[in-house]
Amino acid sequence: MDSLKKILGIVWLVVAAIVAYYGLTVFGIPKVMSEKTDDNVFGWIILTVLMPIIVGGLGIFGWYSFKGEYSDKNS
Amino acid sequence: MSKKFTSQLEHDAYVEEKKKNRTIWGVIMASSLGTLIEWYDFYIFGSLAVVLATKFFPADNPTAAFLSTLATFAAGFVVRPFGALFFGRLGDIIGRKYTFLVTLLIMGFSTFLIGCVPTYETIGFVAPVLVLILRLLQGLALGGEYGGAATYVAEYSQPHRRGYWTSWIQTTATAGLFISLIVILVTKTSLSAEEFDSWGWRIPFWISILMVGVSYIIRRNMAESPLFAKAKKEGKTSKNPLKESFGNKFNFKFVLLALFGAVMGQGVIWYTGQFYAMSFMQKVMNIDSAQVDTMMALALFMGTPLFILFGWLSDKVGRKPIMMIGMLIAIIAYRPIYKTMYKSVNIESKIVAKNGLTEKRTVKVHAKIATDSLITFHQEKIFTDGTLLKKDSIVHWAAAGPIIKDGKPEAPLVKEAITVNPDTRWLLIMLVFIQVVFVTMVYGPIAAFLVEMFPLKIRYTSMSLPYHIGNGVFGGLLPAVATYLVTSGKDAGHAEWYLEGLWYPIVVAGVCLVIGTIYLKTKNKSLEEDEVVESPAASVVENPVV
Numbered sequence: 001m002d003s004l005k006k007i008l009g010i011v012w013l014v015v016a017a018i019v020a021y022y023g024l025t026v027f028g029i030p031k032v033m034s035e036k037t038d039d040n041v042f043g044w045i046i047l048t049v050l051m052p053i054i055v056g057g058l059g060i061f062g063w064y065s066f067k068g069e070y071s072d073k074n075s
Numbered sequence: 076m077s078k079k080f081t082s083q084l085e086h087d088a089y090v091e092e093k094k095k096n097r098t099i100w101g102v103i104m105a106s107s108l109g110t111l112i113e114w115y116d117f118y119i120f121g122s123l124a125v126v127l128a129t130k131f132f133p134a135d136n137p138t139a140a141f142l143s144t145l146a147t148f149a150a151g152f153v154v155r156p157f158g159a160l161f162f163g164r165l166g167d168i169i170g171r172k173y174t175f176l177v178t179l180l181i182m183g184f185s186t187f188l189i190g191c192v193p194t195y196e197t198i199g200f201v202a203p204v205l206v207l208i209l210r211l212l213q214g215l216a217l218g219g220e221y222g223g224a225a226t227y228v229a230e231y232s233q234p235h236r237r238g239y240w241t242s243w244i245q246t247t248a249t250a251g252l253f254i255s256l257i258v259i260l261v262t263k264t265s266l267s268a269e270e271f272d273s274w275g276w277r278i279p280f281w282i283s284i285l286m287v288g289v290s291y292i293i294r295r296n297m298a299e300s301p302l303f304a305k306a307k308k309e310g311k312t313s314k315n316p317l318k319e320s321f322g323n324k325f326n327f328k329f330v331l332l333a334l335f336g337a338v339m340g341q342g343v344i345w346y347t348g349q350f351y352a353m354s355f356m357q358k359v360m361n362i363d364s365a366q367v368d369t370m371m372a373l374a375l376f377m378g379t380p381l382f383i384l385f386g387w388l389s390d391k392v393g394r395k396p397i398m399m400i401g402m403l404i405a406i407i408a409y410r411p412i413y414k415t416m417y418k419s420v421n422i423e424s425k426i427v428a429k430n431g432l433t434e435k436r437t438v439k440v441h442a443k444i445a446t447d448s449l450i451t452f453h454q455e456k457i458f459t460d461g462t463l464l465k466k467d468s469i470v471h472w473a474a475a476g477p478i479i480k481d482g483k484p485e486a487p488l489v490k491e492a493i494t495v496n497p498d499t500r501w502l503l504i505m506l507v508f509i510q511v512v513f514v515t516m517v518y519g520p521i522a523a524f525l526v527e528m529f530p531l532k533i534r535y536t537s538m539s540l541p542y543h544i545g546n547g548v549f550g551g552l553l554p555a556v557a558t559y560l561v562t563s564g565k566d567a568g569h570a571e572w573y574l575e576g577l578w579y580p581i582v583v584a585g586v587c588l589v590i591g592t593i594y595l596k597t598k599n600k601s602l603e604e605d606e607v608v609e610s611p612a613a614s615v616v617e618n619p620v621v
Contacts, residue, residue, distance in 0.1 A: 001593070004593065005593065005594065008589075008593065015586075037143070038559055038562055038563075041143065041146050041555065041559070042555075042556065042559040045146070045149070045552055045555060045556065049153055049548060049552065050548070050549075050552065050556075053544060053548060053549075057331060057334060057335065057544075058335060060331060061328075061331045061332070061335055061590075064324075064328050064331065065594075069324070069328050070328065070332065070594055
């Protein structure tokens with residue numbers, strides 16, 4: 001289980017990076033720049049709330065997992 | 076008939092047990108009542124979102140106004156983690172009791188004042204700004220409330236019954252939503268549609284101040300949590316809970332695990348079952364809002380006891396299996412459930428009954444421009460299965476002819492309201508009820524689960540933050556994000572556009588399920604001080620049992 005958690009740590013880091021990329025280039029900035037109110041509201045939600053939590057939180061979580069912080073020995 | 080005892084020892088143990096049970100019921104009642112009122116205050120805003128959109132935002136674009144209302148509603152959720160940090164810190168330093176007295180008062184006054192804010196028509200953009208500020212205060216107060224109540228009850232509970240006792244606190248969120256719907260229903264039925272639309276929608280906000288007053292008096296007479304009082308007396312409380320919670324890697328990794336392995340998924344499942352279901356029926360299926368309120372209230376009423384059942388069961392089989400199974404079934408079932416809901420009321424597949432069509436045209440002078448008129452085409456269709464569709468198309472007609480916008484006559488504002496037949500009504504109630512079952516599975520055991528994850532001295536702070544990020548941010552933003560996804564899917568011409576909003580809860584709960592299944596332990600953990608409760612001679616353990 002510990003080695004699975006280490007591998008998954010890399011997966012979470014990759015997921016965080018993908019979310020950052022799509023969050024900025026597809027869902028965030030283009031929607032914020034849009035003239036439609038609906039797009040605007042959605043863009044700001046993604047850019048200022050969801051993306052920082054997912055990218056930051058999941059990134060740190062993945063890093064801890066990769067470093068073995070969640071291994072049975074450490075918890 | 077009085078109970079017979081074989082020894083004095085047995086009698087004393089019986090009396091002691093009775094006393095404990097009486098105390099815990101008192102604690103649960105007092106804590107739950109206050110928490111229930113705070114949820115009521117918080118959800119009144121969501122339950123009235125459709126009406127508030129027309130009161131505090133410009134009326135030219137109803138979708139944008141509704142989205143802005145959802146965004147304001149969501150703003151209350153987004154600040155919840157800040158409330159968790161601020162009040163959680165106070166709760167870990169000063170005490171649980173005083174902290175949640177303060178949160179109760181802030182919530183009560185903010186809610187009351189939302190009911191007093193003049194409309195956009197009267198004071199323009201100041202109206203949404205004031206509402207936003209009050210909504211933020213509501214969010215801050217709630218951020219401090221829940222963690223306090225859960226911790227308070229958990230610290231009074233016996234270890235082997237912690238899931239059961241704290242599940243009473245878990246019922247309060249659903250009960251608060253249920254009561255908010257009932258109060259709205261009673262207000263709506265006691266007033267005419269015009270009266271409710273003009274000023275009646277304010278009543279549910281005003282009622283809050285009475286309920287908060289009662290709850291304040293009850294809570295004021297409660298004692299501090301015995302475990303916290305003991306720790307404080309011995310000087311073992313934290314001096315800087317924020318630093319110890321989030322600056323200490325050992326604790327912080329569990330804050331992250333709680334968020335990504337449990338609360339994030341629980342949050343989206345809660346808000347899909349209890350809020351998105353409601354807004355889906357109102358905005359996507361166009362069902363009459365009073366009928367939606369009734370159906371939601373019934374489904375919530377039937378589902379609420381299951382919080383207790385799953386809380387109790389979590390004491391027997393563990394918190395994790397129940398929460399993870401709930402998440403898994405929800406992920407699999409959401410699309411079929413919402414597809415069935417939508418198809419059951421899709422009027423394009425229905426046939427109009429013989430003589431089932433009536434039409435009426437009325438002309439009114441425009442309220443703001445006396446030379447203009449508002450022409451309403453009212454149409455009613457009764458279908459062969461008893462479904463009723465009421466459709467109003469409102470056109471603004473100037474003295475010189477139709478209003479021209481971008482070179483074309485302005486499109487009419489169309490309002491549709493469907494009243495479903497009794498069979499469909501029960502089908503929808505059952506489909507919402509199934510979603511409430513998922514909610515009770517993931518939410519019933521979670522207070523005990525979170526409390527057991529963190530040590531006493533930083534418990535209030537540590538458990539409140541992931542809870543409010545998971546629920547407040549991931550869950551609270553669900554109606555706005557899902558509504559946006561549905562609208563975008565419809566504009567893009569997707570075949571199943573009405574299901575697009577579900578991708579958000581499915582993906583979030585899916586990630587949470589994987590993390591929770593692999594990283595969380597199945598066996599329930601004990602509180603560090605449980606040993607102290609069981610054997611008073613033992614000393615308080617410094618490190619958490621995680």
